[in-house]
Each structure stands twice: as C-alpha cells, then as structure tokens.
Amino acid sequence: MSHTLGIRQAQKQKTRQAFLDAALVLLEEQSLSSLGLREVTRAVGVAPTAFYRHFRSIADLGVALVDEALGSLHPMVGPTVSAANDSEERIGRAVELIDQHVRAFPAHVRFIARERHGGVQPVREAIRDQLARFTEEVKAELALNRESEGWGDDDLTMLAHLYVDQMLITAQLFLEALEAPQGEWERVTRLAVRQLRLITLGSRHWMDQEAPAER
Amino acid sequence: MSHTLGIRQAQKQKTRQAFLDAALVLLEEQSLSSLGLREVTRAVGVAPTAFYRHFRSIADLGVALVDEALGSLHPMVGPTVSAANDSEERIGRAVELIDQHVRAFPAHVRFIARERHGGVQPVREAIRDQLARFTEEVKAELALNRESEGWGDDDLTMLAHLYVDQMLITAQLFLEALEAPQGEWERVTRLAVRQLRLITLGSRHWMDQEAPAER
DNA sequence: TCATCCAGTTAACAACTGTTCTCTCGAATT
DNA sequence: AATTCGAGAGAACAGTTGTTAACTGGATGA
Structure with a gap:
C-alpha cells in the first residue's frame, strides 16, 4: 500500500x-x-x-507551517467536545487538551497566535480557513445535543465561535505562562475553566430568554 | 496655564x-x-x-503607537459599562462604541491586533499593560454592581477578562468586515450582541451554582 | 549501461538596510 | 547683538537582502 x-x-x-x-x-x-x-x-x-x-516564497513556507500546526488537530476536536456526560468533565477535558498541546508544541502555537493577524495575507487566510473548519466541527457536535432543544443555526454558530475563540485565548495565556513559572500555569488553568463554565452556564439558559422572533 | x-x-x-x-x-x-x-x-x-x-529605534516608535492607539480609550470605558439600567442597553452601547472606533481608526485597531502577539517584545508588553488597565477598569465597574451579590475578587477578574477579550475579538471581526462589504458588517454586529448577551446571561446565573467553597 | 532528471551548489547582481560622523542654519537664550 | 542649541541634511560604511544563471553529481528509469 x-x-x-x-x-x-x-x-x-x-x-x-x-x-x-x-x-x-x-x-x-x-x-x-x-x-x-x-x-x-x-x-x-x-x-x-x-x-x-x-x-x-517565504509566504508559501508560512502556509505550509499553518497546515503543520493546525492540520493534525482536527481529529481531536470531535472526541473532546462530545465524549463526556457531565459538562464539567467536558470542560476539564478541553482545557487539558489545550494544556498538553501548548506544552508539546509551543512554537507552533506561538506561530499561529502571531500570524493570525500578521502581515502576510496568504498565511492569515490559511489560518482563517483552518479556524473556520474548527468552528464548523464544534458546531456540528453542539448541534447533536441542542438542536432538539430548539437551537437555531445562527445560535449554534454563535456559540461555536465563542468556544473556539475561548480555546485560542486560553492557548495564548498558557503560552505566556510558559516562561513565567511559579503558580501562573495553575492560575491560567483555573481561569480558563471558570470562563468556560460561565459560557456553558449562559448557553444552558439561552433558551429561557424571550423568543428571538422579534429582535 | x-x-x-x-x-x-x-x-x-x-x-x-x-x-x-x-x-x-x-x-x-x-x-x-x-x-x-x-x-x-x-x-x-x-x-x-x-x-x-x-x-x-523602531520598537520605540511602536510603543508610542500603542499609547496613541489605546491611551485615549480609557475615559470611554467607565461611562460605557456603567451608564445604563438595562443590561441589553449596555450591550448595545458597548458594541456601538467598538463599531464607531473601528470605523474611525481602523489602522490603529489593526496595529494593535497585529502586534499584540507580534515579534517585538517591548510593543507586546506595552499592549499587555494597556489591556490589563482596561481589565482593571471593567472590573472596577463590575464590582459596583455585583460585589454586594457575593462576587469574589477572582470571579470579577474572570468576568472582566471575558468582556475585554470579547471586545477585542469583536473589534477584529469588524476590521475584517471593513473590506468585505455587503451585509457582513451587520452580521458581525448581531453576532457580537448575541455573544455578549450569552456571557451576561451566564454571569447572571453565576451565583446559582454550588458554592465555590470547595473547587 | 547510458541518457535523463533534479536537489543542491557556486558566483554574481543591484538594491537595500541601520548607524556613524560631520555639517548647516534657524530658533532660543543670554 | 552675540552665543548656544538642536532638528534635520548629507555622505559614506560594511552588511544584508532576493533572484538570476550556469554548474555538478548522484539517483532514476529506459
């Protein structure tokens, strides 16, 4: 073969x-x-x-680096978001995944954070495309649980974006914590968990609101 | 004088x-x-x-640009976060503020987004310091409303971070929407409002959780 | 075995970089 | 009115940059 x-x-x-x-x-x-x-x-x-x-060109090399940095992460998304009963456990898994990834590939993470809004257009676009894929993947997982509860497509997209952005922010915080040892790493872990908890809490009450028919 | x-x-x-x-x-x-x-x-x-x-040096010029881009924004924070009864109105004001700022100073916003994780250390630090100030200012405003409800210092910091990061993300989305006309700008506005609404919703139920004594 | 291919080399190019030292000449100070 | 000050000009420096062309020599396929 x-x-x-x-x-x-x-x-x-x-x-x-x-x-x-x-x-x-x-x-x-x-x-x-x-x-x-x-x-x-x-x-x-x-x-x-x-x-x-x-x-x-150098830009071409940059695009190749984007694929190397983010391409292999897609298979991780599904299992992490879905496989868990308790939402608290899901949060723990997600933060743990980021933790491990930043520890294992700090340079890749730094590269993505830096070039996401960097000065090289093709690279920015490559990153944007990969992140859009992540958002779609998260959204698909979310849909399994909440579509039955009346969540619309726009709402799912909104929440997926929120989660993906939160993952990126957490990764960047872990990165900064890498060279500032002491209890900083722990502090970031707790912060990330609590923020995800609050977002999840908000999503749980999302449908309690007045029907979004007229707004 | x-x-x-x-x-x-x-x-x-x-x-x-x-x-x-x-x-x-x-x-x-x-x-x-x-x-x-x-x-x-x-x-x-x-x-x-x-x-x-x-x-x-160029790095020195960069730091000066950071001050120019973010320094004048501090007086805006307090009034925007506080002056409103309805939380829905507060959200509307906040998004409107970002909207106007991105329209008025797109280059400044792009610069901050780009150099926040960019390759020049002193500039990164200058941006980090300014953002930390914003977080403190938001936190101080939040404290006025929620301290009486039993919110601890860590919780306030967590929520302030969430809001500030959300503002940045929104600004970056508006920026991308600048050169992609069509209804994109409107779409971003609605997305940003709904995300802030969800976060606010989560914060409103934050204290419903089991007491954070042992976690 | 022999002709072909192609990853990597060598040499050279015009253009550009940050930094130095010396100079000018109008404003500021006395 | 005479002196000092300092923003900007000018010229020159040793290095660096991306890109071109023509080359070498070992793997490849007929």
Whole structure:
C-alpha cells in the first residue's frame, strides 16, 4: 500500500522538514514578514538557492507551517467536545487538551497566535480557513445535543465561535505562562475553566430568554 | 496655564506625528518587525538620520503607537459599562462604541491586533499593560454592581477578562468586515450582541451554582 | 549501461538596510 | 547683538537582502 518512496524524494522531504523546523525556531523571536530567505537557508545549512526547490516564497513556507500546526488537530476536536456526560468533565477535558498541546508544541502555537493577524495575507487566510473548519466541527457536535432543544443555526454558530475563540485565548495565556513559572500555569488553568463554565452556564439558559422572533 | 510651546518644539512634535502617521500607513500591510527605519523616513520625506531625533529605534516608535492607539480609550470605558439600567442597553452601547472606533481608526485597531502577539517584545508588553488597565477598569465597574451579590475578587477578574477579550475579538471581526462589504458588517454586529448577551446571561446565573467553597 | 532528471551548489547582481560622523542654519537664550 | 542649541541634511560604511544563471553529481528509469 505505502509505496516506499525512493531515496531521492525521501531526502527532499527531509530537507523540506528541516526548513520548516528551522523557520519555526527563528519565528519564536520575530514575525514571518521579517523572516529572510537567506536566514532560513543559513539555519538549515544549505545554499540560499536551495530554498526555491521547496517553496515559492517565504509566504508559501508560512502556509505550509499553518497546515503543520493546525492540520493534525482536527481529529481531536470531535472526541473532546462530545465524549463526556457531565459538562464539567467536558470542560476539564478541553482545557487539558489545550494544556498538553501548548506544552508539546509551543512554537507552533506561538506561530499561529502571531500570524493570525500578521502581515502576510496568504498565511492569515490559511489560518482563517483552518479556524473556520474548527468552528464548523464544534458546531456540528453542539448541534447533536441542542438542536432538539430548539437551537437555531445562527445560535449554534454563535456559540461555536465563542468556544473556539475561548480555546485560542486560553492557548495564548498558557503560552505566556510558559516562561513565567511559579503558580501562573495553575492560575491560567483555573481561569480558563471558570470562563468556560460561565459560557456553558449562559448557553444552558439561552433558551429561557424571550423568543428571538422579534429582535 | 498652557504654555504656548515655541516654534521649535512645535515643529518637532509635528514631525514626530508625521512619523507616527506614516508608520501606521505602512503597517497596514506588514508587521512592525519588518518595518524599516529608512522606509519610514522616506514616507515622511526626511533624511534617515532625522529618525533618531525622535525615536531610539523602531520598537520605540511602536510603543508610542500603542499609547496613541489605546491611551485615549480609557475615559470611554467607565461611562460605557456603567451608564445604563438595562443590561441589553449596555450591550448595545458597548458594541456601538467598538463599531464607531473601528470605523474611525481602523489602522490603529489593526496595529494593535497585529502586534499584540507580534515579534517585538517591548510593543507586546506595552499592549499587555494597556489591556490589563482596561481589565482593571471593567472590573472596577463590575464590582459596583455585583460585589454586594457575593462576587469574589477572582470571579470579577474572570468576568472582566471575558468582556475585554470579547471586545477585542469583536473589534477584529469588524476590521475584517471593513473590506468585505455587503451585509457582513451587520452580521458581525448581531453576532457580537448575541455573544455578549450569552456571557451576561451566564454571569447572571453565576451565583446559582454550588458554592465555590470547595473547587 | 547510458541518457535523463533534479536537489543542491557556486558566483554574481543591484538594491537595500541601520548607524556613524560631520555639517548647516534657524530658533532660543543670554 | 552675540552665543548656544538642536532638528534635520548629507555622505559614506560594511552588511544584508532576493533572484538570476550556469554548474555538478548522484539517483532514476529506459
């Protein structure tokens, strides 16, 4: 099934990965729009022109990094949001997932936070697309539980957005807590849990409101 | 009282403002860490070396921009959060305030969104400090209404953070809606109002929960 | 085995960067 | 009226940048 790709292509992919890794390290202390092509090749240990064998431009490399950073996260969303009876347990799982992810891939998280509103348009768009996918996935999970309770499509989208944004905010807070040790990490965990609890609480009473027919 | 400052200092401040304005324009399509000193002076129409008469570095200019973008907003916070009986009216006022601000100063808002997690440390810190001030101000307003209802300090901080982050997210959505006309702007307005409504709803039931004594 | 392919190299280019030192010349101070 | 001050100009510096073209040499496929 998996055709062992030749020495040739294997080497190429290895070098390509070296580009991504080196870029990610350099991007911990600067943003993509100031990252130089020569800077990256120098870090990899390869001639400047070799870059073009793998990427058309720095922006292109950035888009590849977005896929690496967010692409593998999609399978996690469903199980985390759904698999739990208690909503309190669901919150715990979600925060734990972010916790682990930030610990494991801090550079990726930092890159996304930085370039989400950064100066390189194609990268911004790639991130926006991935986040829209997350929102759709969360929305689909939410629909299973609340559609029967009379939730409309707009309301589901609204709540999904709220949750996704909250996840991002939490990830960014964890990131800052990484280099400020002490009980800061714990403090962020508690804050995130309480905020999610409040949002969930609000959603539980959402339908109590006067019917949204005329507003 | 107001000592009319001499021709000399007046000219200097005028040039300094020209630097800030020119930088803000350039920063609409790139991030601060890739903004060149010569690039700015060229846009202003002065010699490169003139830059040093006003700023120590580009990062220094960035910090000045942060003050310009956020400093004047503090007086707005109190009146907006407090002056209203109905919570629905408060939400309307808040969204309206952001709406107007984004329309009036899109470049400033974009700059803050971009550099909040950007590649220049001193600027990140300046933004973080300003946002912390906003959080404190919101918290102080919230305390007036809810402290009597048994809200603890941690809970107030949590809710204030939630509101401030929500304001930022809304501002960023409005910003994206600026260049995508059609009913997009309206859609964002409705989304923002409903999200704030849900959060407010959650906060109204916050104290219904089991006492947070042991958690 | 031999011709083809292609990841990576080498060399060179014009253009640009931040920073220095020296100078000018009008305002500010005495 | 004479002196000091300081915003901005000008020229020059050593480095850096992205991109081009022509190349090498080992893997690939006929």
